[in-house]
Amino acid sequence: xxLHAQQPTTAPKPFAQVTSVAVEPSAIHKRQSPNTATVIxxxxxxxxxxxxxxxxxxxxxxxxxxxxxELRYHDPIRNVALKKGVTVVKFxxxxxxxxxxxxxxxxxxxxxxxxxxxxxxxxxxDYIAEAxxxxx
Numbered sequence: 001x002x003l004h005a006q007q008p009t010t011a012p013k014p015f016a017q018v019t020s021v022a023v024e025p026s027a028i029h030k031r032q033s034p035n036t037a038t039v040i041x042x043x044x045x046x047x048x049x050x051x052x053x054x055x056x057x058x059x060x061x062x063x064x065x066x067x068x069x070e071l072r073y074h075d076p077i078r079n080v081a082l083k084k085g086v087t088v089v090k091f092x093x094x095x096x097x098x099x100x101x102x103x104x105x106x107x108x109x110x111x112x113x114x115x116x117x118x119x120x121x122x123x124x125x126d127y128i129a130e131a132x133x134x135x136x
Contacts, residue, residue: 030100
């Protein structure tokens with residue numbers, strides 16, 4: 001009888017990735033209520049991560065129509081503790097004096113992950129959400 005040595009199984013390298021972004025409500029007003037929205041991002045952590053995993057999560061406006069439209073994001077760059085599976089991160093967005101009627105693409109990106117965790121690129125549909133600003 002011949003015994004075959006089993007090949008060691010290697011766990012997939014740990015990675016973090018933005019898998020979903022939503023803006024609720026998706027339409028806000030420039031001045032009247034509601035003039036704030038919540039940006040909700042889901043961050044996926046897969047693989048055998050080191051203890052106390054974290055990553056830097058950043059929210060911002062990637063583009064707008066018409067150009068130069070702005071929303072203010074509260075605490076837009078954060079060092080977030082990640083848990084295995086999905087971590088939800090929420091940001092508050094609000095209109096400012098430089099906000100006007102139009103559409104904005106809101107994006108959430110990852111960086112600065114714990115040593116040993118790879119940041120995996122996301123599809124645009126996963127890390128970008130659209131917000132609409134209405135007059136007044």
